[in-house]
Amino acid sequence: xxxxxxxxxxxxxxxxxxxxxxxxxTVAADGPDRAPVVDAVSAALATISSMLADxxxxxxxxxxxxxxxxxxxxxxxxxxxxGSQAPLVHRAAAAGRATLTAxxxxxxxxVDALSAHxxxxxEGLEWSLTDARLSAAQSEARTLAVGDALGKxxxxxxxxxxxxxxxxxxxxxxxxxxxxxxxxxxxxxxxxMSMAMDAGGGGFALRPQPITIEVAVxxxxxx
Numbered sequence: 001x002x003x004x005x006x007x008x009x010x011x012x013x014x015x016x017x018x019x020x021x022x023x024x025x026t027v028a029a030d031g032p033d034r035a036p037v038v039d040a041v042s043a044a045l046a047t048i049s050s051m052l053a054d055x056x057x058x059x060x061x062x063x064x065x066x067x068x069x070x071x072x073x074x075x076x077x078x079x080x081x082x083g084s085q086a087p088l089v090h091r092a093a094a095a096g097r098a099t100l101t102a103x104x105x106x107x108x109x110x111v112d113a114l115s116a117h118x119x120x121x122x123e124g125l126e127w128s129l130t131d132a133r134l135s136a137a138q139s140e141a142r143t144l145a146v147g148d149a150l151g152k153x154x155x156x157x158x159x160x161x162x163x164x165x166x167x168x169x170x171x172x173x174x175x176x177x178x179x180x181x182x183x184x185x186x187x188x189x190x191x192x193m194s195m196a197m198d199a200g201g202g203g204f205a206l207r208p209q210p211i212t213i214e215v216a217v218x219x220x221x222x223x
Contacts, residue, residue: 006156006165006221009173010149012141015210018102018127020064025114026121027068028093034073041071041092044119051113052098061101062110068096095123102127108206127208141215146170149219157223169220176218 027048029040045068055063071094077085100107107125114120129137150165157165169176 004157004160004162004223005168006153006223007176008149008152008156008219008221010145010147010152010217010219012144012148012215014137014141014144014213016129016133016137016213018208018211019130019133020128021100021102021107021208022126022128023098023100023107023111023114024123024125025096025098026093026123027096027117027119028091028121029119030089030091032087032089034075034090034092037090037092038071038073041094041119044117045071045094045096048096048114048117048120051110052096055110062103062106064099064101066096066098069094102208104206104208111206125206127211129211137213138215141213142217145215145217146219149217150221153219153221153223157221162223165221165223167219168222171218173216173218176220 025048027041027044029037029044031037031040049068052063052066055061056066058064071092073090073092075088075090077088080086098110100110111122111125115122128134149170150167154165157163
């Protein structure tokens, strides 16, 4: 009996609860005189640093790690509506980052405390996984994708009266037929974050969405 070649694509999708919250913020102020602006940002940064240090514990959190850049200063003359330039405005700013545990209440409390400071702007919040959990999830998704491909091949073989299905090739999508390798394909990740003002107390209500990992595998079988 002539061997039958079956070429299929297997896919897998895994949803995981976030383990980390990565917060980005900026401390900034502006004004006509350089020194007061720098002093204001430096004082605000000291307050924020103390706030983060009080919550910092590398093992249990809620702040697992944090950092803040040095204060930078710039100056410019903004244009007015009539086409003239306004007096010189100085701006001082420093960017900060914090990695937190994914406990929504703790994250919301810190975001609320930071945003209450007039010099602080919350730039973004992204939920993520630890490196170990991400690596394990990738391996699990790839295994599931191969199993999905095998199931498809077995169904196709059974439809034409074949039973023994043997894998002869597995590859990342688009690489089965010796195509020139491009950038290494990566699993697809979806990271979502919802941040809304709480109607009662004016704080942030944070609703982390599951992190989705999607993997596809091209496979060739003989039956």
